[in-house]
Amino acid sequence: MAQTDVLLTKEPAPQTVPPCELSPKVYDVACNxxxxxxxxxxxxxxxxxxxxxxxxxQNLYAHYxxxxxxxxxxxxxxxxxxxxxxxxxxxxQRTQQDSTRxxxxxxxxxxxxxxxxxREVEELIADTDLLLAQKLRLERALDASAVPYSIAxxxxxxxxxxxxxxxxxxxxxxAELIRNIQQLLKRxxxxxxxxxxxxxxxxxxxxxxxxxxxxxxNIDDTCARYNNQSTxxxxxxxxxxxxxxASTPETWARFTQDNLLRAExxxxxxxxxxxxxxxxxxxxxxxxxxxxxxxxxxxSRRCEELEDALHKLRCHLHKILxxxxxxxxxxxxxxxxxxxxxxxxxxxxxxxxxxxxxxxxELCRDTAQFRLVSEVEELHMSLDALREKLQEAEQALRNxxxxxxxxxxxxAIKTNSLFIDRQxxxxxRARYPxxxxxxxxx
Numbered sequence: 001m002a003q004t005d006v007l008l009t010k011e012p013a014p015q016t017v018p019p020c021e022l023s024p025k026v027y028d029v030a031c032n033x034x035x036x037x038x039x040x041x042x043x044x045x046x047x048x049x050x051x052x053x054x055x056x057x058q059n060l061y062a063h064y065x066x067x068x069x070x071x072x073x074x075x076x077x078x079x080x081x082x083x084x085x086x087x088x089x090x091x092x093q094r095t096q097q098d099s100t101r102x103x104x105x106x107x108x109x110x111x112x113x114x115x116x117x118x119r120e121v122e123e124l125i126a127d128t129d130l131l132l133a134q135k136l137r138l139e140r141a142l143d144a145s146a147v148p149y150s151i152a153x154x155x156x157x158x159x160x161x162x163x164x165x166x167x168x169x170x171x172x173x174x175a176e177l178i179r180n181i182q183q184l185l186k187r188x189x190x191x192x193x194x195x196x197x198x199x200x201x202x203x204x205x206x207x208x209x210x211x212x213x214x215x216x217x218n219i220d221d222t223c224a225r226y227n228n229q230s231t232x233x234x235x236x237x238x239x240x241x242x243x244x245x246a247s248t249p250e251t252w253a254r255f256t257q258d259n260l261l262r263a264e265x266x267x268x269x270x271x272x273x274x275x276x277x278x279x280x281x282x283x284x285x286x287x288x289x290x291x292x293x294x295x296x297x298x299x300s301r302r303c304e305e306l307e308d309a310l311h312k313l314r315c316h317l318h319k320i321l322x323x324x325x326x327x328x329x330x331x332x333x334x335x336x337x338x339x340x341x342x343x344x345x346x347x348x349x350x351x352x353x354x355x356x357x358x359x360x361x362e363l364c365r366d367t368a369q370f371r372l373v374s375e376v377e378e379l380h381m382s383l384d385a386l387r388e389k390l391q392e393a394e395q396a397l398r399n400x401x402x403x404x405x406x407x408x409x410x411x412a413i414k415t416n417s418l419f420i421d422r423q424x425x426x427x428x429r430a431r432y433p434x435x436x437x438x439x440x441x442x
Contacts, residue, residue: 096228103224110217113256117210120263124203127270128196134277135192137440141281142185144437148288149178151432155425162420163413178291181284188280195266195273202263209259285438292432299426306418310411317407324400327393334390338383345379348372 051059160167226233247255352372356363 100224103220107217107220107224109253110213110220113253114210114213114217116260117206117213117256120260121203121206121210123267124199124206124263127267128199128203130274131192131196131199131270134274135189135196137281138185138189138192138277139440141284141438141440142182142189144433144440145178145182145185145284145288147431147433148292148438149182151428152178154428158420158424158428162417165413178288181288184280185284188277191273192277195270198266199270202259202266206259206263209256213256281439285435288438289435292429296426296429299421299429303418303422303426306414306421310414310418313407313411313414317404317411320400320404320407324397324404327397327400331390331393331397334386334393338386338390341379341383341386345376345383348375348379352376 352369355369355372358364
C-alpha cells in the first residue's frame with residue numbers, strides 16, 4: 001500500500017489539549033512594617049490593620065500589569081491559533097486531495113488488472129470448452145475405432161476356420177495397427193483430461209484474484225467518494241496500524257502478473273494440445289481408412305486367387321475324371337484281351353496234350369510240334385505283357401482316383417476359404433465406419 005508523504009512547515013497542532021496542572025502564581029504584597037503596624041501573638045496569621053496608599057497603588061499597578069500581560073499573551077496566542085488553523089486546514093485539504101488522487105490511481109490500476117483477469121478467465125473458459133469438444137471427438141473416435149477392431153478380430157476368427165493348406169498368414173490381417181491406434185487415442189484422452197483440470201484450476205485462481213480485486217475496487221471506490229460532508233465517516237483511532245501480512249505494491253502487482261503468466265502458459269499448452277489432437281484424429285482416421293482399403297483390396301485379390309485356383313482345380317478334376325473313364329475302359333479292354341487269349345492258349349495246350357499220346361515213332365518233333373510250342377510260348381508272353389499292362393493300368397487308375405480325391409478335397413477347402421473371405425469377412429467389412437466417424441465428428 002502506497003504511503004503519502006506530506007511536507008509540513010511547522011509541527012501540526014494537536015487535535016486536543018491534554019490536561020495538565022497549572023503552576024501557582026505568586027504575588028508580592030507590600031507589608032506595613034512601620035511604627036503603626038500591629039504586632040503580637042494575638043494577630044499572628046491574619047491582618048487587622050488598614051493598608052497604606054503605597055500598598056493600594058502597588059496592588060492596583062500589579063493588576064494593571066497582569067491584565068496587560070495576559071491580554072498580550074492571549075492576542076499572540078489567538079493570532080498563532082488562527083494562523084495554525086488556516087495552515088492545518090490547507091494542509092488537510094492538500095493531503096485529502098492527494099489521498100483522493102492516489103486512491104483514484106489505485107482504482108485505475110485495479111480496473112486494469114481486473115479487466116486483464118476477466119479477459120483471461122473468459123479465454124480460459126472458451127479454451128476449456130474447445131478442449132472439451134476435442135475430448136468428445138477423441139471419445140467418439142475411440143468408440144468408432146472399436147468397430148474396425150471388432151471387424152478385424154471377427155475376420156481373424158473366421159479365417160481361423162480355414163483348413164490346411166489354406167490356413168496361411170497373408171496381407172489381410174491388420175488387428176495390430178488398430179490396437180496401436182486405440183492405445184494412442186486413450187493416451188491422448190488422458191492428456192486432454194489433465195489439461196482441462198489445469199485450465200479449470202488456473203481459471204479458479206484468476207477468478208479468486210478477480211473477485212478480490214472487485215471487492216477491493218468497490219471499497220476504494222467508496223473511499224474515493226467520501227468527503228468532509230459525508231455522513232458515513234467516523235473516528236477509527238487504530239485504522240493507521242498496518243497489518244503484518246499486508247502486501248507491497250510490488251508484490252501485489254507481481255502476484256497478478258504470475259497468475260496471468262501461468263494462465264497464458266496453460267492457454268498455449270491447451271492450444272498446442274488441441275492442434276495435436278486434430279493431427280492425431282486426422283492421421284488415425286486416414287490411416288484406418290487406408291488400412292481398410294488395403295485390406296479390402298487384399299481380400300479381393302485373395303478371392304481372385306482362390307477363384308482362379310478353383311477354376312484350374314476343376315479343370316484338372318474334369319480331365320482326371322475323363323482320364324479315369326478312359327483308363328477304366330482301357331482296363332476293361334486289357335482284361336478282355338487277357339480273356340481272349342485264354343481260348344487260343346487252351347487250344348494250343350490241348351493240341352500239344354493230345355499229340356503227346358501219339359504211339360511209338362509217330363511221337364515226332366515235327367514242325368507242327370515246334371509251332372504249337374512256340375504258339376504256347378507266344379501266348380504266355382502276350383498274357384504276361386497284358387497282365388503287366390493291366391497292373392500298370394490299374395495302378396494308374398488308383399493314382400487317378402487318389403488324385404481325384406485330393407483335387408475334390410482341395411476344391412472343397414478352397415470353396416470353404418472363398419466362402420469365408422467373401423461371404424463372411426467381406427460382408428462383415430461393409431459395416432466399417434466412415435472417415436467422419438473415425439475422426440470423431442459423428
